[in-house]
Amino acid sequence: MLPPDGWPGDGSAPQEPRLLAISDLHAAHRGNEEVVAALAPGHPDDWLIVAGDVADGIDEVAGVLAQLRERFARVLWTPGNHELLAGKDAGRAERGVERYDRYVERLRAVGVDTPDDPYPRWEGPGGPAIVAPLFTLYDYGFGATRFGATAAERLERAKAGRVVAVDEYLLDPAPFPSREAWCAARVAATSARLDALDPSLPTVLVSHWPLHEHPTEILRHPEFSLWCGTPRTADWHERYRALAVVYGHLHIPRRTTLGATRFEEVSLGYPREWRRFGGPRRPRVILPAPPPGPFAPDVPEGFKLPPPRD
Numbered sequence: 001m002l003p004p005d006g007w008p009g010d011g012s013a014p015q016e017p018r019l020l021a022i023s024d025l026h027a028a029h030r031g032n033e034e035v036v037a038a039l040a041p042g043h044p045d046d047w048l049i050v051a052g053d054v055a056d057g058i059d060e061v062a063g064v065l066a067q068l069r070e071r072f073a074r075v076l077w078t079p080g081n082h083e084l085l086a087g088k089d090a091g092r093a094e095r096g097v098e099r100y101d102r103y104v105e106r107l108r109a110v111g112v113d114t115p116d117d118p119y120p121r122w123e124g125p126g127g128p129a130i131v132a133p134l135f136t137l138y139d140y141g142f143g144a145t146r147f148g149a150t151a152a153e154r155l156e157r158a159k160a161g162r163v164v165a166v167d168e169y170l171l172d173p174a175p176f177p178s179r180e181a182w183c184a185a186r187v188a189a190t191s192a193r194l195d196a197l198d199p200s201l202p203t204v205l206v207s208h209w210p211l212h213e214h215p216t217e218i219l220r221h222p223e224f225s226l227w228c229g230t231p232r233t234a235d236w237h238e239r240y241r242a243l244a245v246v247y248g249h250l251h252i253p254r255r256t257t258l259g260a261t262r263f264e265e266v267s268l269g270y271p272r273e274w275r276r277f278g279g280p281r282r283p284r285v286i287l288p289a290p291p292p293g294p295f296a297p298d299v300p301e302g303f304k305l306p307p308p309r310d
């Protein structure tokens with residue numbers, strides 16, 4: 001079994017429950033199925049955040065999360081782009097909002113928390129804190145200073161450099177006219193919910209796409225940042241008192257800090273990626289807060305991994 005990344009790391013079973021996180025399980029990929037099968041809590045009351053890109057099909061995602069829910073006291077999910085790609089389910093035609101709603105319905109049925117459920121409160125060590133899975137998508141707004149002032153210019157430049165996410169063809173925003181419009185609607189609805197939280201409580205914000213642009217600055221193909229988030233959430237870590245922002249999507253596991261907030265990229269990624277780290281990443285301990293500094297082994301300075309290929 002794969003216990004969480006050790007903190008303090010002596011290999012002993014933790015005495016207290018922990019809030020753990022992982023993302024980008026891409027469970028259908030050969031080599032990752034075994035990793036998912038081995039994911040296990042260290043303490044019977046551990047919670048597990050799964051921050052998107054579980055798999056590409058509704059049945060597969062529901063199957064993986066139901067399995068994890070049997071092992072962990074609570075499982076919180078937020079969608080990645082892979083969950084939303086159309087045409088990945090045999091005999092199914094859901095797209096866009098309808099597809100997202102189908103996930104919410106299926107996952108609720110197996111006891112998994114979704115972005116459309118009340119945000120749970122972590123009362124374990126490092127708490128109390130509201131744990132909020134968010135679905136805010138992206139709007140091509142990252143990279144404005146690097147790739148042109150308008151989204152159209154940025155997209156044109158990315159396409160000229162042959163950097164185009166598969167989302168352009170398969171992530172249908174229906175009934176919204178565009179992914180930007182869907183993103184704007186989700187941001188508005190989500191910020192209204194976050195504004196209504198008890199202001200005396202800190203949060204843990206969870207999103208597949210990073211809520212702030214800075215993690216995209218080390219991408220080997222920086223134009224890929226267009227598909228990585230929205231500047232509309234750039235101040236959410238401060239505005240909503242985040243102890244940590246948990247995200248994935250980049251397949252570059254690391255920890256950075258902005259002000260008082262840890263940004264934790266918790267992806268597993270594809271086997272060819274995690275093999276570079278000597279083995280699959282384990283779930284990261286989000287709460288209680290780890291000792292200051294990078295988790296080990298951190299991405300070395302200047303080391304750049306390619307963005308996801310699809």
Ligand SMILES: [Fe+2]
Pocket residue numbers: 024026053080249251269308
């Ligand atoms: Fe991914």
Ligand SMILES: [Fe+2]
Pocket residue numbers: 053080081082208248249250308
């Ligand atoms: Fe992704």
